Amino acid sequence: MSRNYTISDIAKLVGVSKGTVDRVLHNRGKVSKAVHEKVTKILEEIDYQPNLIARNLKKNKIYRIALVFPNPEIDGYWTPCIDAILNIKSEFQAFGMLIESYFFDPKSSISFYDAQTKVLKSPPDAVLLAPIFQKEALMAIKNYALSGVIVATFNNRVYTQNNKSFIGQNLHQSGRVAAKLLANSASHTGDLAIIHIDEKYKQALYIQEKEKGFRAYFENLVGQKNKIITFKLKRANFEQQIGEFLKTNPNLVGIFVTTSKVFEIIPFIKKYTTRKIAVVGYDLLPQNVAFLKEDKIDFIIHQNPKQQVYLGLKSLAEYLLFDKEIKEQILLPIDIINSENVDLFMG
Amino acid sequence: MSRNYTISDIAKLVGVSKGTVDRVLHNRGKVSKAVHEKVTKILEEIDYQPNLIARNLKKNKIYRIALVFPNPEIDGYWTPCIDAILNIKSEFQAFGMLIESYFFDPKSSISFYDAQTKVLKSPPDAVLLAPIFQKEALMAIKNYALSGVIVATFNNRVYTQNNKSFIGQNLHQSGRVAAKLLANSASHTGDLAIIHIDEKYKQALYIQEKEKGFRAYFENLVGQKNKIITFKLKRANFEQQIGEFLKTNPNLVGIFVTTSKVFEIIPFIKKYTTRKIAVVGYDLLPQNVAFLKEDKIDFIIHQNPKQQVYLGLKSLAEYLLFDKEIKEQILLPIDIINSENVDLFMG
DNA sequence: TAAAAAAATGTGTTCGAGCACATTTTAAGC
DNA sequence: GCTTAAAATGTGCTCGAACACATTTTTTTA
Numbered sequence A, B: 001m002s003r004n005y006t007i008s009d010i011a012k013l014v015g016v017s018k019g020t021v022d023r024v025l026h027n028r029g030k031v032s033k034a035v036h037e038k039v040t041k042i043l044e045e046i047d048y049q050p051n052l053i054a055r056n057l058k059k060n061k062i063y064r065i066a067l068v069f070p071n072p073e074i075d076g077y078w079t080p081c082i083d084a085i086l087n088i089k090s091e092f093q094a095f096g097m098l099i100e101s102y103f104f105d106p107k108s109s110i111s112f113y114d115a116q117t118k119v120l121k122s123p124p125d126a127v128l129l130a131p132i133f134q135k136e137a138l139m140a141i142k143n144y145a146l147s148g149v150i151v152a153t154f155n156n157r158v159y160t161q162n163n164k165s166f167i168g169q170n171l172h173q174s175g176r177v178a179a180k181l182l183a184n185s186a187s188h189t190g191d192l193a194i195i196h197i198d199e200k201y202k203q204a205l206y207i208q209e210k211e212k213g214f215r216a217y218f219e220n221l222v223g224q225k226n227k228i229i230t231f232k233l234k235r236a237n238f239e240q241q242i243g244e245f246l247k248t249n250p251n252l253v254g255i256f257v258t259t260s261k262v263f264e265i266i267p268f269i270k271k272y273t274t275r276k277i278a279v280v281g282y283d284l285l286p287q288n289v290a291f292l293k294e295d296k297i298d299f300i301i302h303q304n305p306k307q308q309v310y311l312g313l314k315s316l317a318e319y320l321l322f323d324k325e326i327k328e329q330i331l332l333p334i335d336i337i338n339s340e341n342v343d344l345f346m347g
Numbered sequence C: 001t002a003a004a005a006a007a008a009t010g011t012g013t014t015c016g017a018g019c020a021c022a023t024t025t026t027a028a029g030c
Numbered sequence D: 001g002c003t004t005a006a007a008a009t010g011t012g013c014t015c016g017a018a019c020a021c022a023t024t025t026t027t028t029t030a
Helices: A007-014 A018-025 A033-046 A051-057 A080-095 A110-120 A133-144 A171-185 A204-219 A238-248 A262-263 A266-271 A284-295 A303-323 B007-014 B018-025 B033-046 B053-058 B080-095 B110-119 B134-148 B171-184 B205-219 B239-250 B262-266 B265-270 B286-293 B303-323
Strands: A063-070 A097-104 A124-130 A150-154 A164-168 A189-197 A228-235 A250-256 A278-282 A301-302 A327-330 A334-337 B063-070 B096-102 B128-130 B149-153 B163-168 B191-197 B228-233 B251-259 B278-284 B299-302 B329-331 B336-337
Touching: A007 A018, A007 A033, A018 A033, A051 A303, A051 B053, A051 B080, A063 A080, A063 A110, A063 A238, A063 A303, A080 A097, A080 A303, A080 B053, A097 A110, A097 A303, A124 A133, A124 A303, A133 A150, A150 A303, A164 A303, A164 B128, A171 A204, A171 A250, A171 A278, A171 A301, A171 B171, A189 A204, A204 A228, A228 A238, A228 B299, A238 A266, A262 A266, A262 A278, A262 A284, A284 A301, A334 B336, B007 B018, B007 B033, B053 B303, B063 B080, B063 B110, B063 B191, B063 B303, B080 B096, B096 B110, B096 B303, B110 B134, B128 B134, B128 B303, B134 B149, B149 B303, B163 B303, B171 B205, B171 B251, B171 B278, B171 B299, B191 B205, B205 B228, B228 B239, B239 B265, B262 B265, B262 B278, B262 B286, B286 B299, B303 B329
Parallel strands: A063 A097, A063 A124, A124 A150, A150 A164, A164 A327, A189 A228, A189 A250, A250 A278, A278 A301, B063 B096, B063 B128, B128 B149, B149 B163, B163 B329, B191 B228, B191 B251, B251 B278, B278 B299
Antiparallel strands: A301 A334, B299 B336
């Protein structure tokens, strides 16, 4: 294949000047109908693709994307997002792409609100947002849209027209994956528990999704006789609650913890029973990884926040720079992690 | 952050012309020692990053990368690689990057050789190669190096100085993952089998790696009493061989198939025993996926050839276009697939 | 010390798209 | 038919790096 057609080539082909071709390309008007048609025809015929390098050199604009998510120092789940930012920077900063991070406290909706306000003060070209607080997020997204800022969300869903893209996992399906894993590794038939660890912040919606998926797996199964118990753990006094729960459920063979906080209950489980109870939880926090390697957690489902941020930022950057279409949703694979493949997901 | 420094900016800062700065940047000589030092100092001080857009516009070169791998019509394992090519094209063709595919027959080393010869006839800037045939691959890589063609390999390793990069999985570790999965899902202690399906082509090396990993997992385990049997299946007469194997090993609880050809033996296993035997194999061929969904295969390890090609091509493209460093090896995560997360790995 | 050679430095064009401004052509008004 | 406004079309500069070529400065040699 030879070099692509340039605007000058097309101008020559049609017999007009490149200014005219440019006006047709960008619908700037001031072109006679006849010429407009001729140019359009040629453009289609040769399938003109503008040279993005030249375009960007001319524009020579610095784009800014704001990334808004919970402070990793408060919730370690978000730590890997930092790496994603570094990766994106190394890929795109030569194109004049700036990434700015804004943290908020995942336990405080006020802090969430404040972060959005700060972003809006010097509006970037686009925002990638973890919409932890449903109501406040809807409000923020509306304001961004009013200021002409493109919005994409990741991690959990909110439903609004103004949200250009969502990047994350299918949580219902991830509940099913957990179910399948427990069905497979529980050494014999018995009861299974879904444990929600009270997170104070209103993640109700997305935790429910996981539970529904988990239960759905067993409902569709023929001849399955596992009893499934939902158990909500309140923050204070874990030990006592877990001790009692284990005592009242002597047939327990598997536990599904719906958040990344599995590690908080493992020591108590081991303390109050010697039976083999299979455990499945979420996310590669260092504490979880440690228990995984000690075989005290059997499987972890990896929500891959790093990849979520990476793909989200990449999608926005390519839209701003190269006019690439933004996918309405990007569903990440649901990674199953055990003690043997965990290391390859960390570097 | 404001706009980056340009060559003209630097020229002004040092008090020389941009031509001189350029000579320093590219070590083209003809610069007095004093000036050279002054420029270098400033360059370091401001951490000069050339504008890659401008650079590429000037160079205006069409780069070509050849991708050489087995014909997907002969071995379906390679089919997803096609998608990776499309992805890379959509990302890089606006930068003048051309990807050319060359197929060979994975059963014929002559066909492998022919493909390399064809590539060398109009040498591309870089080659991404699946070095199925060890000896022939070493030869080919040497020839590429002599012609100044950058070489990266994927899927399996060959060891040579001229290979700039390897993209693939740690096969030893993937054997361990299989072991862990079988240890976990076999309903009670019993014998485990490693089954190699004779592939005619000499994959000896990389299949052995998997076996070693599998065995290593159990060797390090304290108090594990599984017996592990290696079984080599010859091409002809699968049914009889498998029937006999199952008869002589009545305590079998798990099978690890070291290639993507698991699906070929599943029907016979189900025919000759009614016991629950856990099965772990490789790769998301449509036939394997079907058995996975029917619960006749328990887990599949995904080698992700698509991602291998994607990362390999991306790495080469970014090297050619942006002078990005090529990583000596990129180890992909070892994806564990079951019936519930499989769909998310296929899109 | 002047001429010639070599070394050092400077200048100006190119890549392709985008856009401001200049120029030409057509239409409108009297 | 001539002037003026409006519409259509053309021209030329810019973005930053790269590189060929031009010019200046320094060094060498007779």
